[in-house]
Amino acid sequence: MARNLPPDDDPRRVGVRDWLANHPEPTARQLAEAGYVAPHWPEPWGLAAGPELQLIIDDELARAGVERPDNPIAVGWAGPTILAGGTDAQQRRWLPAILDGSDEWCQLFSEPEAGSDLAALRTRAERDGDEYVVNGQKIWSTWANRSQWGILLARTDPTARKHQGISYFVLDMATPGIEVRKIIEMTGGNHFNETFLTDVRIPVENRIGLENDGWRLARVTLGNERVSLSEGGVLWGMGPDAEACLAEITDRGAGTDPVTRQRAARASIDTTVLELLGDRIIEAVTRGDDPGAEASIRKAMADVHGQALMSLVKDLSGPDGMVGHQDAEAEETDPWHWGYLFSRALTIGGGTSEVQRNIIGERLLGLPREPAPESTGAPPAPSPSRGTE
Ligand SMILES: Cc1cc2nc3c(=O)[nH]c(=O)nc-3n(C[C@H](O)[C@H](O)[C@H](O)COP(=O)(O)OP(=O)(O)OC[C@H]3O[C@@H](n4cnc5c(N)ncnc54)[C@H](O)[C@@H]3O)c2cc1C
Incomplete structure (x- = not known):
């Protein structure tokens, strides 16, 4: 599995490090031209990279402290x-x-x-x-x-x-x-x-x-939206990530009572499961397969996970957690309070949790579509076309 990354002397790692040695502070354009912004895209835009190469590039860029341009919708x-x-x-x-x-x-x-x-x-x-x-x-x-x-x-x-x-x-x-x-x-x-x-x-x-023929392309966008939101981290890539949350939870005393410890352990296990599911999605995308239903599983899990982590941090902050900045800068000044409030959006945006479950039910489990209400004369329930049509 892609998590077992190759060792430091792997030639692909060495290749990225050589490039970084020649571009110690790469501009966004240099990163783009090297194919390092979206390595899984086909050439000339990316490197048609498989999951392992993608993770190697991510790892080497992170080690060098290099960040990609932050442009998620684009x-x-x-x-x-x-x-x-x-x-x-x-x-x-x-x-x-x-x-x-x-x-x-x-x-x-x-x-x-x-x-x-x-x-x-x-x-x-x-x-x-x-x-x-x-x-x-x-x-x-x-x-x-x-x-x-x-x-x-x-x-x-x-x-x-x-x-x-x-x-x-x-x-x-x-x-x-x-x-x-x-x-x-x-x-x-x-x-x-x-x-x-x-x-x-x-x-x-x-x-x-x-x-x-726009609906066909809309489905491409929506499928990628699910992938990108599902892999983005606990708050879709904004605010603190899972690692920071777990560190904060430990700092705030998660070990002090068994119930909180249990919640923290659950959150930690889910973090690992989500990473592994993320690898499967990258593999599917790289093979050219539609990762749609798997991305729905990951998104449905990740969104609830994000809410659980934010709630746990909030609960552990005691009475202080009641007070928080609620302003335009809160994302920077008070990421925990901001994250707690923002996490409510996770199960709505990019297709709601209910819609993700419909996709999983229909595409993965082969369950029948929602039945039309009988005898009421009412029209059939609207199809959740954001995902399943
Ligand atoms: C943070 C955030 C950012 C967003 N950004 C964008 C953006 O950039 N561009 C954009 O176009 N949109 C964006 N959205 C909108 C988002 O895609 C919609 O909110 C989402 O698709 C749900 O649509 P709705 O809000 O109209 O809710 P509705 O579709 O009205 O749903 C209301 C409730 O009914 C449930 N429901 C609806 N149909 C079914 C069904 N068939 N089966 C079971 N339950 C059902 C839903 O799960 C939900 O609980 C964003 C939303 C959020 C929260």
Whole structure:
């Protein structure tokens, strides 16, 4: 298994260390050009690296104190979709700045009436010559207030069945007609926004894939979103990681009573299980397999795990835990309080826990889909199309 990493003299390790010796303080662009930002991507963007090489690169970069550009929506979700469905020209246009972190991206998928049932989206894109004219409203758009680009789903054929009339676009966030309104979260911070689109014009060359074939590509994005959120760490890669949480739990006296000790042991075991599941997902991605259902298992486990760790730290802080900073800077100034409040979002974003369980039930366990309610005359329950259609 990939956790048994090769020794220090493994030629692949030596190769990374040689590169680091020549680039002791690499810029984001140098990392991107070396293929070290997304090593599992195909060449020329990555190194088509298998799990072991990826972990070796991660390990060597960490040892050298080198951090990759922090650009998760771009690298984790938009990039893989452009790789899967974009033309060569589109890949050359957008991937370099995704990899070197110079462009940030947001995801404009969810709408007030289309979250789990994403294919119910109503934002409309009408063709007008060489452009589409887009009208509608998106919500929960993380970082839309600071992104240069957005991946956007819009309905191009309102007469088609709901999954078949959707197209996938790349939206320049500086286009006239876009209004982004902040949503302040209970942490006091602002990650996500409402995005209003009024007569927004998108050139046809910014459509990814064929017209009305957007749902297929949306599934690529959603699958990668699950992978990237599931492997991101206890708070999707933000705030303290599992190791820091476990150290904090020990410092705050987890060993003092048997119940707390038990909770801490459970958290520690889950951390290891999640690492191993992460390795399986990387292996599946590298083989070219769809890691969808396994990523759902990991996401469903990781989100609850993140909440459990944050609650444990909070419980161990005693009366002090009642007081915490709740402002825009809380993520930096009081990561434990911020993390505790943010952890509520884990089981909602990127497909809720219930939707992950539907995916596991239908795709892995072969269980039947949700039945339509009988005798009430009511329409069938909405399909959780964020995952399973
Ligand atoms: C921190 C965070 C960041 C986000 N960032 C983005 C972003 O950048 N871009 C974006 O487009 N969206 C984003 N979202 C939105 C996210 O994808 C949606 O919140 C999520 O898909 C759920 O949709 P909803 O909020 O409309 O809830 P609903 O779909 O209305 O669900 C309400 C409840 O019903 C349950 N439910 C719904 N359908 C079923 C079913 N078939 N079976 C069982 N239970 C069901 C759900 O599990 C949930 O408990 C973000 C959300 C969060 C929390």
